[in-house]
Amino acid sequence: MTDDLFTHLPSPLDYAAALLGWFARLGVAGDESTLAEDFAAAVAQLSACELSQLYLLDQATGRLDLAAQYFPERPPSGDGANPATDFKNEQLLQYVLGQSRVLNLIELDSSVYDTGFLPAATLPWQSLLCVPLPGQGKQMSGVLLCASQRAMELAGYGASLVQLGCFVVNQLAMLRRMRRSSGALKVVRSTPVASAYGLIGNSTAMDETCRLIGKVVHSPYTVLLRGETGTGKEVVARAIHAAGPRSNKAFVVQNCAAFPEGLLESELFGYRKGAFTGAERDYAGLFDTAHGGTLLLDEIGDMPLSLQAKLLRVLQEGEIRPLGANTAHKVDVRILAATHRDLTGMVAEGSFREDLYYRLAQFPIELPALRQRDGDVLQLARHFADKACAMLGRAPVGWSSAALDQLSSHSFPGNVRELKCMVERAVLLCDDDVILPTHLLLSSGLAAPAVDATFRQRMERVERVVLIDCLRKNRGNRTRTARELGLARRTLLYRLARLDIPFGDARGEC
Template sequence: MMKNLFTPLPHPLTYAETLLGWFCRLGHENDETTLADLCVTGAAQLSQCELSQLYLFDEPAGRLELIAQHLHGALPPGDPASGPGSQHEPLLHYVLTQGQPLTLDDLSQCVHDTGFLPAVAQPWHCLSCIPLLGRSKTIMGVLLCASPRPAQLQGYVASLARLGGFALAQLSLLRRMQPAPEVTRLKSRAPATRVYGLIGNSVAMNETCRLIGKVLHTPYTVLLRGETGTGKEVVARAIHAAGPRSAKAFVVQNCAAFPEGLLESELFGYRKGAFTGAQRDHVGLFDAAHGGTLLLDEIGDMPLSLQAKLLRVLQEGEVRPLGANASHKVDVRIIAATHRDLLAMVAQGTFREDLYYRLAQFPIELPALRERDGDALQLARHFADEACMALGRPAVGWSSAALDQLTSHGFPGNVRELKCLVERAVLLCDDGVILPLHLALSPRTEAAVETTLRQRLERVERMVLIDCLQKNRGNRTRTARELGVARRTLLYRLARLNIPVGEAKGEC
């Protein structure tokens, strides 16, 4: 392998020694900017070219960013010159999409436009454009070398590809090793939309927030209904935190977690000697939540005998601990949550009808994630940022293919499934970009696929528009500019797809 790497070169041993020296310098460098500068300087020296440029591929944005440039006799290393927009050049785009190096020995006979190269006194004669691959064989960037003199650059391609790939791998490693406070600085996305601390601005989530606002400052009992994983406890905490009881305790009890006897003693408490083993008084959760909020999760699993005692608490505001001679008043807001159909349980005789109507004084139906158009992407980025902070790693990006998979997945486990999926993907992600292979989503079944092509295309378009609007904080002018369409066209598409924008900040 080493023989094939250096044989085409005029002085292979000298070249190999010089190349090894540059690898050592890159391996010992711990500053991002200096690392990129060393790479282009080394590439220019090894190839004997007057120009060397290093581009980093931003996969979520689908573009190349010029991060370092060496131009002999003009600009100092590290000044990328006037390179904005070079990511749109057909030559670079060709190498990026083909994944193969391109060497041109005579640019005067070349069909590719090289106008993006820095202007020099003598026209550029030859160049070599080399894709740089990461460990997962994905393209991390591009290294370009050019000279105004005739030169045979093909022989340098293999060694320069390894040098540039090593430099970008080191750059990725340095960014992952940055301390946790740097993560906040590296985030490029706008903060997720939050109302009452809840993430999402879909129509379904807006309706949930509207209902929360209605019941927030009332004494009504709230019944949260929804599929498993829709965030019922999160919503209950939001109601408590934004309401007048926020300074007091928020207590959670899962009614399915204890057998009947233990659940009763946990909720109501007991007095010393009430039963064998009761060696001291025990404060129940109703008393622990006095002045605050008590969430009774999985209320549908509460035994019938205990339902009667709960009804008395709701009606009279009194609790009687086990072994006590008298009841006493408590001031507690009750929020109940369940994924079961309580009305069906009432019909079957497994849930008290009077308790149901007392609990369902103000019901809130939480939407499944598949019903929250656009929220999955916001939640995914939020969970990824949280995971990165917890791991002390820089914020990760998302490939467009991974985002497409998220928008098309049904998420039967709802938000809980998405959170676990994203946390695993962040852990598997090595190059700073989450790819479809990190998500490991199973393909959708035929039953889950929309019935027509139009419906599928509209779903994808809706996701793209919502995502771009969120990134631009609702500004439709900037959104239209980023999407490359007229503002009038964007407004038409938003209206046709019934996408609410809300109050756009910085609207033009």
């Protein structure tokens, strides 16, 4: 690393380019030590600080260790902060870790926080930025600290450094899992880490899904689950029911595409004896069956228009009238709806009622496609493999490195459902307790394009963070944002549209 790397970056555009470059470089680090040390160097360059430190928290013991440090004035093995020291009693670090708060200090000599744990330097430390790093399951995984011997404002670096730090923490976890495996085979027999509500995966996309579930789980709102086929809409619906106040009542599922119109109506609303030929007794519909609990209307986009009006009445009035009945009666049912179809487009075409759409979409949750859930594929694969082994009564299987690589690079157009079927088939085909690429029945030619797509998506997410931060800094003014980034205004507008950053979020446009 050359000294001229640590000069002030001349413009936000250069900063963004440097940030993207570090994401790319850190993403290919081959071992934990190199990754941590390069990350410390990256923080020092990006913040123009003389010191940067990465502390990692041991969830089991509560120990806070110095994992990496960049401090050119002193060799890493010299005096000062010792990587073997437990820093869990340091007030400043514990405040940031415990409160999940960013701490930005200028004029450290007058600060109430003790900074004696920082390495001794020729000049006194004057400025400090300390940020918490969230890890898996939204638990804090560590702390990032950078300090300068100059009085300077460091708060503006917080958002981008947190994004880079979270990326590194996830990479470290991945490398740690790889290190635990021996030889060419990765025999993983541990249960995958489950995020909140029992959902497998801790990617950013799943964290956002769990956050939205947490907002609505204890409310009576109608939830519309949208997403591609196979993304787990019914699984999420069950999680909402199980975590909510109705968990001790019935959870009923009805696929609206599975019945013709006449049968679907009687299935949902029930009927009275003599309502039609063959109605020899009273029949309680699914709304009555789910009384006090939850009813999931799957594939709601396939519900006939005539039934949509009746469903709207249930949502508005909380009452149903069975076929052949003269009076309606009240039901207490929480309705969840799911679809892979574009309901707004169907409203425009007249094939779906607009008033029903707005009533169903009281709280929409968009479920991410599996290709958007970085890192979750391997966790899900191990989970499905363990379940398949338990069902078959056989010992858990391991995974070869090549098989894991194929899973990571496959695009999974069928999403989680495709992955589940693929893994279950592989467990059946596997004879030697190790899943190999041949068991997955994937051709390497199909997997290659997905690697480029994943890398491009990661780079676009970094660019998105930089653009949003700059927009917020300029209070949504795109002209000033373009000027600060050194872009033509039309180029900025194109990038905002390309990255799906809503123009409506901008304020104060000139």
